[in-house]
Amino acid sequence: MLTFNDINGGRVELTFGDNYLGMEARHVLVVLKYNGKWLLTRHRVRGIEFPGGKAEEGESIGQAAIRETIEETGVTITDLVKVAEYVVYSDSTFCKAVFTGKVTEVDEQPTLHETEGALWLTSEELNQCTNLSFHMKGTGMEAIREWVEEHEA
Template sequence: MDNFPKQIVVAAAVVLNHKNEILLIHGPKRGWEIPAGRVEKGESISSAAVRETKEETGIDIEIMRFCGIFQHVRESVCSTLFLGRPTGGVFKTSTESHEIGYFSIEEALNKITWKGFKEQIEYCINRQEPFFIEFNN
């Protein structure tokens, strides 16, 4: 019997371009959101954020700083967030992203329908110190 706790670790990137616009994807499950995905075995969390952004958008990024963690306790999911900037690549959709674009912060927050995604962006943009947010709902 396996009694060891199991957590899902997600890496996400709030990518801001030189116009201070946010990179968003529109996927089939959750609508508009930031690029994110599960960290693979043997992969660093920051590398996962870079990889997921490339896979979902076609855009290469550089991590600027670690922002913080949102932990969904009941679901055993830890979402790690990074602030990044684009360094190259071209938009390329995937099965996880039917649309891709850069949007002003206000427009991006209006497009996103999941409250948790809005909070993640706001925390990354508005806080200079790393944060840790726990929730159960």
């Protein structure tokens, strides 16, 4: 388990593999590469980030990961693999499941929710990006990206 403070000073516990954190994940994050580029989106308020969000009533976290990716980027994914889970301790503590998967379709003109669609960046471009969401900064995101790169198909 990796424990660190996020950019807002909150304690975060990150574990790869099975959930050892004792809290059900109801939030999702999708971190994947396709043709050598990371799939990101530009949130209108927060900036550039990986797609993600919250599971809706009656929806599994896997279903939420697929839906959020389509809604925010127009990209359809399958073959989900749970990478990690992390708990952010704050006034409203929550657990987020991190997934990767395979891209099966890219809609070039999707109907979008809260974002400006898919943004494909190389690792170098992502590392040099100056408009990253606060969610994208810090020790945990670096560890998650490393895991995804090491396990790329």
